[in-house]
Structures are given as C-alpha cells and as structure tokens.
Amino acid sequence: MSKRVLLEGVSVAYGRTRVLDPVELDLPAGSFTALLGPSGCGKSTVLGAVAGFVSPAGGRVTAGAGPVTGPGPDRGVVFQHYALFPWRTARGNVEFALKRLGLPRAERRRRALAALAEVGLAEGAEKYPAQLSGGMQQRVALARALAAEPEVLLLDEPFGALDTLTRSRMQTLLRELWQRRGTTVLFVTHDIDEALALAQRVVVLGGTPGRVLADHPVPDGPPDPDLRSLIARHLHALPTG
Amino acid sequence: MSLSESIVRAAPAGPPEPPGAAERVLPLRRPARWIAGAVVLVLVAQAGHGLLTNPFYQWDRFAYWFLRPVVLEGMWITLQVAAYSALLGLAGGVLLALGRLSGNPVLRSVSWTYVWLLRSVPLIVVLLFLNNLSALYPTLSIGVPFGPAFFSFDESRLATDTIVAVVGLSVVEAAYAAEVVRAGLLSVDQGQHEAAAALGLPRRYQFTRIVFPQALRAIVPAYVNLLIGLVKATSLVFYVSLLDLFGTVQGLGSTYPGDVVPLLLVATVWYVILTSVLSAVQYHVERYCARGALRSLPPTPLRRARAGLEELRGRYRKEAAR
Ligand SMILES: Nc1ncnc2c1ncn2[C@@H]1O[C@H](COP(=O)(O)OP(=O)(O)OP(=O)(O)O)[C@@H](O)[C@H]1O
Ligand SMILES: [Mg+2]
Numbered sequence: 050m051s052k053r054v055l056l057e058g059v060s061v062a063y064g065r066t067r068v069l070d071p072v073e074l075d076l077p078a079g080s081f082t083a084l085l086g087p088s089g090c091g092k093s094t095v096l097g098a099v100a101g102f103v104s105p106a107g108g109r110v111t112a113g114a115g116p117v118t119g120p121g122p123d124r125g126v127v128f129q130h131y132a133l134f135p136w137r138t139a140r141g142n143v144e145f146a147l148k149r150l151g152l153p154r155a156e157r158r159r160r161a162l163a164a165l166a167e168v169g170l171a172e173g174a175e176k177y178p179a180q181l182s183g184g185m186q187q188r189v190a191l192a193r194a195l196a197a198e199p200e201v202l203l204l205d206e207p208f209g210a211l212d213t214l215t216r217s218r219m220q221t222l223l224r225e226l227w228q229r230r231g232t233t234v235l236f237v238t239h240d241i242d243e244a245l246a247l248a249q250r251v252v253v254l255g256g257t258p259g260r261v262l263a264d265h266p267v268p269d270g271p272p273d274p275d276l277r278s279l280i281a282r283h284l285h286a287l288p289t290g
Numbered sequence: 291m292s293l294s295e296s297i298v299r300a301a302p303a304g305p306p307e308p309p310g311a312a313e314r315v316l317p318l319r320r321p322a323r324w325i326a327g328a329v330v331l332v333l334v335a336q337a338g339h340g341l342l343t344n345p346f347y348q349w350d351r352f353a354y355w356f357l358r359p360v361v362l363e364g365m366w367i368t369l370q371v372a373a374y375s376a377l378l379g380l381a382g383g384v385l386l387a388l389g390r391l392s393g394n395p396v397l398r399s400v401s402w403t404y405v406w407l408l409r410s411v412p413l414i415v416v417l418l419f420l421n422n423l424s425a426l427y428p429t430l431s432i433g434v435p436f437g438p439a440f441f442s443f444d445e446s447r448l449a450t451d452t453i454v455a456v457v458g459l460s461v462v463e464a465a466y467a468a469e470v471v472r473a474g475l476l477s478v479d480q481g482q483h484e485a486a487a488a489l490g491l492p493r494r495y496q497f498t499r500i501v502f503p504q505a506l507r508a509i510v511p512a513y514v515n516l517l518i519g520l521v522k523a524t525s526l527v528f529y530v531s532l533l534d535l536f537g538t539v540q541g542l543g544s545t546y547p548g549d550v551v552p553l554l555l556v557a558t559v560w561y562v563i564l565t566s567v568l569s570a571v572q573y574h575v576e577r578y579c580a581r582g583a584l585r586s587l588p589p590t591p592l593r594r595a596r597a598g599l600e601e602l603r604g605r606y607r608k609e610a611a612r
Contacts (some may be wrong), residue, residue, distance in 0.1 A: 100488060120488045
C-alpha cells in the first residue's frame with residue numbers, strides 16, 4: 050500500500066518571489082526519504098507541493114498513477130504547526146481521520162484509542178488540544194496521520210517539540226510502522242542525525258530560492274561518520290538566511 | 291537607599307516567625323477606590339429613588355398595563371417577527387458569505403452587490419417599499435419567474451403584513467449577517483482547511499464540521515449584537531400596519547393620553563427583558579463555542595456569584611476570629 054511520488058521540474062513562487070527553483074525528485078514506492086535543510090529553504094514548500102496545498106509555478110507532481118491537483122487522503126500529512134481541530138478531543142481528532150474509511154463508530158473509537166496509545170497518549174485521549182502540551186499535540190497529529198493509513202506519509206519536522214527520550218521512541222515507532230506498512234515516507238527535518246538514523250536517503254535542500262544541493266543514499270547499519278560530515282559540509286557551505 | 295538594599299531589608303531577619311503569621315497578609319488598603327465607590331453608590335441610589343417615587347412615571351398604571359393581553363399580543367408579534375427574521379437573516383447571511391468567498395465570479399459579485407445595496411438603504415425605506423409593492427400585487431406568489439407559483443399569499447390576510455415585515459427585516463439582516471459570517475469564516479486558520487482537506491473529508495463536511503464550528507466563536511458575539519439591534523428594529527414594522535409591542539403601545543397611548551409615559555415604560559421594560567434573555571443566551575453559546583479553545587472555561591455567573599459569597603463569608607470569619 051504505497052505510491053511512487055515524482056517531482057518533475059517543480060518550482061514554486063509566492064506572488065512574485067520565487068522560493069523554489071525547479072526540483073527533480075523521485076521517491077520510489079515504499080521508500081523513506083529525509084529532506085534536510087536550514088530554516089526557510091523551502092522544505093515545507095516541497096512537502097506542500099506533494100500534499101497538494103501549494104500549486105507549483107512550473108513542473109509537475111505525480112503521486113502513483115495520477116498528477117497531484119489538490120490534497121487527498123492518499124497523502125497523509127503531519128503539519129509543522131500540528132493543525133489539530135480545537136473543537137475535538139485528541140480522540141475526536143484521530144476519529145475524524147477514520148471517517149472516510151466508513152468504519153462503524155465503535156471500530157473508529159477502538160482504532161483511535163489504539164493509535165493514541167501507540168504514541169503514548171492513552172491518558173490524554175479525552176483532552177482538547179489546548180489542554181495538551183506542544184509535544185503531546187505533535188503526537189496527536191502523528192497519531193491522526195498514521196490512523197488514516199495513507200499511502201504516502203508527509204511529515205514536517207514531526208518530532209521538533211519532543212524531548213530526547215520521547216523523540217527516539219517516536220522515531221522507533223515511525224520506523225516500525227514504515228517497515229510494517231511499506232508506506233512511502235517523506236520526512237522533513239533540520240537535524241542531520243535524525244535524518245541519518247531514520248531515512249534510506251537524505252536529500253539536502255538549500256539556497257534562496259531553494260534547490261536540491263545533494264542527494265545521498267544512507268547505507269544500513271551503524272551511522273557512518275564520513276557521510277555525516279559530508280552532509281554537514283553541504284549544509285555549512287550554505288549562506289545562512 | 292538603593293533597590294537591592296530595600297529588598298534585603300524587607301527580607302525576614304532574626305528568628306523564624308510563628309507558623310500562621312505568614313498567612314495573615316494584610317490586604318492592600320485603597321482609600322480612593324472606596325471613596326469613588328461610595329460616591330457612585332449614593333448617586334445610583336438617588337437615581338433609583340427618584341425613578342420609583344416620582345409621580346411622573348405612574349408606576350400603578352405601569353403595573354396595570356404591563357401584563358394586559360393586548361400588550362402581550364403585541365409582544366407575541368414582536369417575538370415572532372424577530373425570531374423569523376433572525377433565522378432567515380442568518381441563513382441568508384451564511385449563503386451570501388459563502389457567495390462572497392466562493393471561486394465563482396458571478397456568485398461573488400452578486401453577493402457583494404446585494405450586501406452593498408441592502409446596507410445602504412435604510413430599513414424603513416425597505417419596509418415601506420415592500421408594503422407598497424404588496425399593495426400593487428394583491429397576491430404575493432413565490433415560484434419560478436414567469437412560471438407556476440408554488441405558494442401564494444392573499445393580500446387581505448393579516449399574515450401578509452407579517453410576511454412583509456419579516457421579509458423586509460430579513461433581507462436587511464442578511465446583508466449585515468453576511469459580513470459577520472464572512473469575518474468569522476476568515477478568522478479560521480488556513481492550516482485547518484488544509485488539515486481537513488488532507489484527511490480526505492468531503493468539502494461540505496469540511497465546512498460543517500471543521501470550519502463553521504470554529505468560525506462560530508467569532509460569529510456569535512457579533513451576531514447577537516445584530517440580533518439585539520434587530521429586536522429593536524422590529525418596532526419599525528408599526529409603519530407597515532403591523533401591531534407589534536411598540537405599535538400596540540403607541541396605539542394605546544393615543545387612546546389613553548394620560549398613560550403615555552407608563553405605556554412607554556412598559557415597552558422599555560419588555561425590550562430590556564428581551565435583550566437580557568438574548569445576552570444570557572449569548573453567554574452560554576459563547577461558553578459552548580469556547581470549548582477546546584480555552585484551557586479552562588470561565589465559570590458561569592451563578593458559580594461566580596457563589597464563589598464571591600464564599601469568599602466574603604471566609605473573610606468575615608477571619609475578621610471575626612481575630
Ligand atoms: N505563504 C507564503 N507567502 C510568501 N512566502 C512564503 C509563504 N510560505 C513560505 N514562504 C517563503 O518561502 C520560503 C520557504 O518557506 P518554507 O516554509 O518552505 O521553509 P522551511 O524550509 O520549511 O523552513 P522551516 O525549517 O523554518 O520550517 C521562505 O523564504 C518563506 O519566507
Ligand atoms: Mg517548514
């Protein structure tokens with residue numbers, strides 16, 4: 050249950066400002082790719098183009114067989130700003146994601162609670178987003194995206210607000226889910242170590258307007274310090290801003 | 291004396307104080323606040339006393355009229371007209387707001403023009419215009435233009451007056467409501483639309499379950515404001531020969547010229563009651579809408595009053611124990 054995602058010469062402009070130079074990116078079905086880059090380089094923009102929120106100024110985005118023309122449930126998103134529904138409890142938020150699957154109410158509830166338990170939020174299920182801490186909200190957003198069982202999972206710095214321990218637990222969870230479901234994952238982060246620990250491939254984005262600076266496969270096994278310093282050099286070569 | 295020095299001096303020195311002493315922090319005395327409070331209280335008491343004892347107001351006549359059936363019938367008409375116009379106005383407002391926010395240029399410009407026009411024309415002009423229109427067309431019919439009529443109303447019935455009043459108030463109310471609803475919809479974060487769309491919910495569902503409930507938080511206070519204006523604007527339907535509360539009172543006033551002042555007081559008190567009921571409803575609807583937006587809901591007035599009483603009692607007990 051996964052789709053290949055293809056970006057062909059995708060460029061993005063907001064008004065008259067170009068923020069993304071043409072990007073070529075091929076994410077094979079079932080692959081796990083990290084998108085790495087400094088703040089403001091256009092990582093969220095690339096993700097938005099795949100999700101269908103951002104319409105490219107040029108080029109084409111394809112997910113599976115068809116072109117991307119707008120948001121759809123085949124591509125689940127964990128937003129950088131969580132975007133939880135404030136009127137719904139944590140459980141309500143996750144149940145909402147299950148609605149389109151046409152499950153009976155009791156089954157929706159069961160799955161929502163299971164998804165929340167998976168991210169370690171069994172206790173907070175009946176709380177409203179405003180009553181949860183930032184990291185808890187982030188985990189609800191993760192549970193919501195996972196519960197819908199999308200074919201492509203787009204994550205925008207999903208662990209940014211978590212402490213080290215919870216973060217590594219969530220990383221393990223994400224890896225397991227990916228291995229189990231074979232979902233295509235695009236994971237945005239600005240943390241090299243996180244990218245190397247999770248992904249099969251690291252794409253470095255940078256510059257203004259943003260463009261792909263480097264594209265490295267990550268070999269399995271223990272972390273490779275040479276690769277790390279190579280990628281770090283790509284990142285540090287960038288002018289900041 | 292430097293600041294740090296004063297802090298050092300203020301810090302407790304010497305042997306530790308007996309337990310319990312720390313709790314007895316003296317409340318700050320604010321004499322100016324007490325004096326201002328007393329002055330205002332005296333003024334309010336004076337005004338209240340004057341209102342009750344001045345023979346000009348004829349409170350006995352007020353009591354006589356307040357619950358007369360004829361007044362209550364007028365009140366009933368006011369209520370009906372206000373309720374129908376509020377509902378139709380809100381429905382129209384939602385449609386117009388959606389029109390203004392839609393991608394369709396025809397809908398957008400039609401909605402814009404409607405709001406622009408109806409906000410420009412005084413309500414009384416709309417009412418008189420409709421009244422004359424209904425005189426021109428003795429049977430009002432709703433149906434396909436140039437086609438068959440679905441409903442028709444006979445001009446001779448009293449119902450037609452009510453309909454003219456309700457239609458007049460609703461078309462104007464809708465124009466104002468449209469802006470209130472639009473402001474509410476715009477206040478919902480873009481991320482919410484995106485999140486709803488990413489979950490693959492149908493568009494109608496996104497609107498009714500995600501966007502509109504959140505917009506309500508901004509819509510409710512502004513719309514109740516409009517409603518209160520509407521309740522009082524119903525007094526204008528008197529010009530289209532509908533005897534609402536104000537129309538009834540006005541008519542009675544010309545029959546009993548001696549009772550004009552108490553009759554106006556009757557109308558005033560009824561309008562105050564209506565507005566108070568609306569405010570109370572607003573408070574509770576707002577509380578309901580704030581669910582999830584605030585970390586903890588504010589207490590209801592009843593609970594707040596009880597807490598205040600408790601605090602006073604506690605303070606009294608402490609004073610007494612001293
Ligand atoms: N709606 C918008 N209108 C105009 N410019 C925008 C808009 N959204 C983003 N930008 C610009 O696009 C560029 C890339 O933004 P983007 O959000 O993709 O960065 P990012 O790599 O995700 O950064 P971060 O790591 O801080 O989240 C930035 O320079 C930003 O100013
Ligand atoms: Mg971003």
